[in-house]
Amino acid sequence: MVPLQVCSYTSLSLKALECQDDTNLFIPTIWDRAKSGDNLDILSDEPTKLVRFDSGSSTDIAMSDTGFSKGIHILDIEWPTLRRGSHPVIGVALEGTPKHGKAYTNLLGSTESSWGWNIENNKLIHNGQTIGNYPKDESNSTFNAPEKISCIIDMNAGTIGFKTNGKYLGDAFSGLKHKTVFLAVNVVRSYATISVKYIKGSNTPLSLQELSKLSVRSRVQFEEQIAHLPTAPPLKRFIADKEMTDDVEGNDSNSSQ
Incomplete structure (x- = not known):
């Protein structure tokens, strides 16, 4: 018997959004200097791209300027695999989340106000706890996150998920409804270059x-x-x-x- 692919409110919303041509939102999104660590250089002529300074054993978080509280949104992160280091984390955070920490750590996901997927060891982190593997059925040695990763922020359902190589990997986090979240990355590698691009979105819930x-x-x-x-x-x-x-x-x- 062949199991069906994972079906959730967010996976269906994503399919519906991707089929839309004229009714979707486009929200220009850049990295926010005020909500990002001091060791991160957000390029003035290209603020969708950041570069981390050579700053020793420490961790910085960068957050988007746009916060999301409703609708479903697709944002692409491009992060070269050779510039990730030991704690490359992608996820979301609330305003006021700590943006700098000592040593190399999963700062994104270390507090109640942030949720992160470590794309090096494929662990989900929230409130300082590892809450499982992601994708759900993959161990840390069987999934290699590619250079481009789509973050799916579905505030209609209050979930966050990710898509790679055309495949939705499933809901990673839930329980975010009625919050305003910002796309965020956790950076430890010197000279890491990370780009963000808003693809499309919609405020229309499922039919x-x-x-x-x-x-x-x-x-x-x-x-x-x-x-x-x-x-x-x-x-x-x-x-x-x-x-x-x-x-x-x-x-x-x-x-x-």
């Missing part, structure tokens, strides 16, 4: 149709179970969230109804 799909998907675990649902093939494909095989359609006794 009743999409919510119905989510409800059915939460009760169906395998593609074979969808094939036996007493409904038309187009609806089965909609629930599966992808094209089903010709064999499944051919074996459906109700396909002509």
Whole structure:
């Protein structure tokens, strides 16, 4: 039996957003000098890019100038793999989160006001605690985060997730509803160069149709179970969230109804 891909409110919202052409938001986003550590140089002629000084054994956080409290948003982070060091963390933080610390550490995720994914060891950190692997089913030795990582900030659901190489990796953090979060990175490597780019966003929540799909998907675990649902093939494909095989359609006794 073939399991279905992870289905959550945020994964469906992301798919809906990516299908939109004219109704999405675009919010120019740069690194915020006032909310970033002193060892980080935010380029004056290109404030979407930062470079860390050679500053010894210490940690700095950079935060975006834009805060997000509603809607779903896609932001890309580009971080060369050879310029990450031991504690490269991507996530979100609330305003007032500490932006500098001694030694190399997961400063992002060390407090109640920040949430981070360490892309070196694939651990999720919040409030000073490691709360699991990410992606969920991957160990620290089986997933290599690429240079470009999309951060999915869904404040309609209050979740944060990430997407790489065209695949949504699942919800990383939840419980952020009614907060205003800023995209953030945790930097320890000297001469690290990190860029941010806002891709698109929307303040429109999921439709009743999409919510119905989510409800059915939460009760169906395998593609074979969808094939036996007493409904038309187009609806089965909609629930599966992808094209089903010709064999499944051919074996459906109700396909002509």
